[in-house]
Amino acid sequence: MSSIRQYLSGIFGEAFEKAGLDKSFGAVVESQRPDLSQFQCNGAMAAAKVAKCNPRQTAEKVAETARELAPQLSIELAGPGFMNISVSDEFIAANANSSLSSTTLRLEMPTPQKIVIDFGGPNVAKPMHVGHLRSSIIGDSLQRLLRRLGHSVVTDNHIGDWGTQMGMLICKMREEQPSLPYFDEKYSGEYPKDAPCSIADLERMYPQASAHCKTDEVAMAEAVKATDELQKGRAGYIALWKHFVALSVETLKKDFDALGVRFDHWYGESHYTSAMRELTESLRRNGCAVESEGALVMHVAREDDKAPMPPVLLVKSGGGFLYATSDIATIDFRMKEFAPDRIIYVVDKRQSQHFEQVFRAVRIASIVKSETGLEHTGFGTVNGPDGKPFKTRAGGVMRLSDLITMVTDKARSRMTEAEIGSNLSDAEKEDIAVKVGMATLKFADLSNHRLSDYVFDLEKFSCFEGKTGPYLLYTAVRIKSIMRKAADAGFAEGPITGIGEPERKLLLILASLTDAINAAAENLAPNFLCDYAYSLAQEFNRFYNDCHIMREENVERRSSWLSIAKLSLLTMESALDILGISMPDRM
C-alpha cells in the first residue's frame, strides 16, 4: 500500500488517462491552502497547456471521473483549474488503523537495486574532524534510507591509507628516529611487531609534516619520493606503514562506533595497489591513457564542454599513483565484486570536478556499464564561527571525538539543570546523555540541506528548544511515558475512531511518512525526513495538549487516542531510525 497522497495520485492519474491525457498530470500534493482542502491536484492546467484545451473544462472532466472512481472523496474546483481534494474522517481512520497493523507502516517498496555507497573516508594518521561528520552522518542516513526501501546496499569506508600523506609521515618518522630499521635499505631481518609510535604521536606528526611540506619544496619532494617508494613496495616502508594503518584504524573504529555508523567493508586505497598498476598498464595498452608531460593521463574533455576539462592524471611523472587512479581502480573492483546498479559517493561537493573526470574516464574505458548510475552526492562545508571551513590539513582542528564529548556534556548538564532523571541510575543517565548528544549532533547536521554550508555553532545546536534533535526525542519519550502509564492502569489500545478536529491533522501527517521517505530517497537528501519528523513532533505535541489520554473517561475515545499515540511513536521511531538517531526510554 501507499500513502493517502499516492492513493489519490493513482485515482487522478487514472482519471487523466481516461480523458486521453498522461497520467503523470494526476500527481496529487498536499494542499497549499489547508483552509480549502487537504490535498490538491494542479495537473489540469499543465495538461491543458500541452493539449491546448480549456483547463477548467479539463479539470471538470477529470474531477467527474475521479468522483466515479472514488465516490467517497470530496473534490471541488477552484480558479483556473485547481482541484481541491479532501478525504473523509472515516477514510483517515481506516488508513491509520491499517498502518497500525502493518509492520512496515505501509511503506511502498520500489524495485530493489544493488547500491554501493562510498562514504566516511577518513585518512590514516589524521583524527576525524567535523568535516568527516557530514560524510559519515549523511552517508549512514542514506544507507539506512535505501535499505529501508528494500535496496541491497553495500557500504565501503574508503579510507585514505595510501596517498602522499603516508610519504610525509615516513619522512617525519625518519627525521625523528633515523636509527629505526625501517629506513635501512640493507636491513633484511624481521621488522619489530610493535609500532614505533603511538596514535597520539601520529596525530602530532602529521600536521607538522604537512605544514613543513607545504612551505618547503625539498621536504615535499622527499615525501613524494617516499610515497613512490612505498607504493613500489619498499619493505621497510611497508612495514612502517602497516603500523600507521593499524594504529589509525583502531581509533577510527572507536569514532564510528560512537557515531553509530557501520560499514560493510573497509577497503582502503591501499587495497588497490596491484590493481592500479595493472589497470594503468592496461589503459596504456588499449590506448585510453596516453603520455603527457611525463605523466600518464586520460583525456576526458568533450566538444560541448563549456569549460576546459583537464585530463585525468593516472600516473605522476615520478611514477606515483593519484587519487583518481585509486578511484578508477576502486570502481573497477566494485563493478566486478558487487555489480551494482548505482554507486553513490557521499563526498565534499568541492570534489565535483574530480568525480566528473573519474566518471567520464570509467565510461570511456568501459569499466562501467552504461546503465549503471554513478552519482556524486556532494555536501557543503562545515564552517567555524568565522564562516570559514574548519581546516583539516594545517592541524589544530576540533576532533570529532571532542565534539561528541562536548555535545554529550551539554546534554548531561542540561539534565542536571532541569533536575530531570534525578531518580535514575548513573548508567541510565549516561545512556540518555549520549543519546541526546548524538541526536543534537546528527539532527543539526541532517536538517540542513546537504549541499548548503553551515556554521558549526555548538551553542545553537546545544540549545534544547525549537527544531532540534532533543525536541524530537522529548516528544517520543513523552509518548513512551503515556504508554507505560496506560499499561499500568490497564488501559488498552483500540481501533482509531471518531476522528475530529484534534486528531485529523496528526493522522494526516502520520499517513505521509512514505512521502517523506520517497522525497528523501529521490533527492538523496535526509533533510526532508528531518522536516517530516519535526512536523510530526509538533503535531503530536498539539494533540498531546488537546487530548488528555489518561484523564479521558470515554473508553472508546481513550483507546483510540492510545492507538494514535502508539502510531505516532512507531512513526517517529521509524523516521529517526533512518536518520541514525536512537531514542532513550525516558529522559
Place this chain on the structure above:
RNA sequence: GCGCUCAUAGCUCAGCUGGAUAGAGCAACGGAUUUCUAAUCCGUAGGUCGCAGGUUCGAAUCCUGCUGGGCGUACCA
C-alpha cells in the same frame, strides 16, 4: 580569465521537475497550562524571495544579463 554554485523575515535556514495568501526555528511581544515530563502549546509582529529583463493565464522556482559571496580550475586528497 573560465566554469560550478549560492543570494528568501533582524539572525539561521527550508521550499525550487512553475500554481491560488512564500514557510519553519531563534530572537521580540502577548496568552494557555499548578501536566500524560513546561526541553510543551496557542497567538501577534516581521518579506519589493539580490537587481533588471524575458517565457507563461501564473515565476522564489525556468531562461538571459548584472551585482555580490563561496568553491573549483593537470602531477594533494
